[in-house]
Amino acid sequence: MTDEGDRYLITPPPGLLPPAPPSDAPPAHAPAPLHTGTAPVPARGFATPAPGAVFGGPLAAEPARPAVLVLQDGRRLPIVGGLLLGRAPVARDDLGQAVPVPVTDAARSVSKTHALLRAEAGRVLVRDLGSTNGTWIVHADGRVDEVSSTAFSEVPATAHLELGHCPLRIEPGADDAAPHGPVVA
Template identity: 35%
Template structure:
């Protein structure tokens, strides 16, 4: 180099430095973007989780209107649907009192029926029937519903009302014939008759 001349090096003149390229002005140039994985919203900063399934609505049974009590309506026909006020009654005269009405279970247990009973594997209180006593039936076959039926007393007769049970309530006559009770209809029971809740058979007895 000669002296302090920055434009010369080793006796040769250094050409001027070319200008640096300016900012791009071509707006039509493609813009490269990194694609998002399927199912991801670009505006979201979280990944949707598939751990929780979509809730499936469960169909629930719709029960009929419950009678307010076990007080029969005079003159109503046996087997007619239960009204919003009272169940049905038998057209024939019946005794006005029952002596020691009770439910005899297969294991020998005896349950009084004076105040009525709500029976089932784990019976729950039922509004509108005038019966509060509950009796748990130990059914190893699990044919008895959780809250299966109600037994009540009115006008000297015992009534049974199936609460839309899964396996039904059946009356068993002395000759072995069976009658299926209509759900939500109060059905009168003859004295000293058998009843089957599902496959669980009991005996209704009076003195």
């Protein structure tokens, strides 16, 4: 029979045991002594605070929260850069670095590569890409504007988009600007 008590060690709380006798040799796990011949120097790239500097001032402003595209299937995509929307969108060199986003549409009213949605200076802009059933901005007052294939149009914060017959919602970001109308690309 083995002594199982040696397999499990319990460290007592501080102050329960008497201190260890002093020793001239540093413990085996002690770090190497620090060089104390010169004053410490700040790491390269860091400024030394001025004498009397006050810490705890106001923090930098948070970055603006982007607008969010909400698809019918519940996906929520931040509109950062460009989003290429369609049934099975294919990236094109003339559209920049837009991210292809497949849009589910049971009615099949969404074209393969339908529209380009992008964020620019706190605004959400959309351009139709020659789709069969069009891209529409539906305003809160019921007005409907057809989106051009030659210029970007701004989507106001209170409006939603329709690709063909497929509605898409846009939730405004933290610092979205007021509507400015069509934007020539």
